[in-house]
Amino acid sequence: FRVGVMVTGVSEGIHNFQLRGSVVVDSYNTSGHSQGIYVTNVKGLLVEGCVFDHNGWNKAVSGAEPTIYNHNMYIDDVSNWGTTEDVIIRDNIIANGASHGVQLRPGGIIENNLFVANSLGCFVGLAPSAIRNNVMVEPKDISPSLPRADRSCCWMIALPVTANRV
DSSP: OOEEEEEEOOTTOEEEEEEESOEEEOOOOSSSOOEEEEEESEEEEEEESOEEESOSOOTTSTTOOOOTTOEEEEEOSEETTEEOEEEEEESOEEEOOSSEEEEETTOOEEESOEEESOSEEEEEOSSSOEEESOEEEOOOOSBTTBOOOOTTTOOOEEOOOBTTBO
């Protein structure tokens, strides 16, 4: 599958969507972007108690290499379909993503997750946001030509800078 779970609201969007206790693994594509979950135009999103593992790439398939555009979780902020807001990512295991474990463009709360072997554990696009009580281990490069795991800085969290504050 190119995308394991796709949640795309149309018109007024989707309200209060919850994904709980799910296992989303091995999504990949040979001709475009791939994510374990892609979300846009959702007002109130909870992803809780799930496992996202090895999404966005497949080493055994030609053309399904990891790229900077493929992630375990991609939560879009504003798209042609609308705006995503009020997001909570909690109590998940997020491992071995092609690039980001979580790309949370609209901002939100990322708490109590275990991030293992992602090139960038999590990215938060907008403030206010909270990243708390997570464990992030074993950073890796996307590929030899796209290094991310410089052990001196360990690219595990990327935050927005707004008015000279993070």
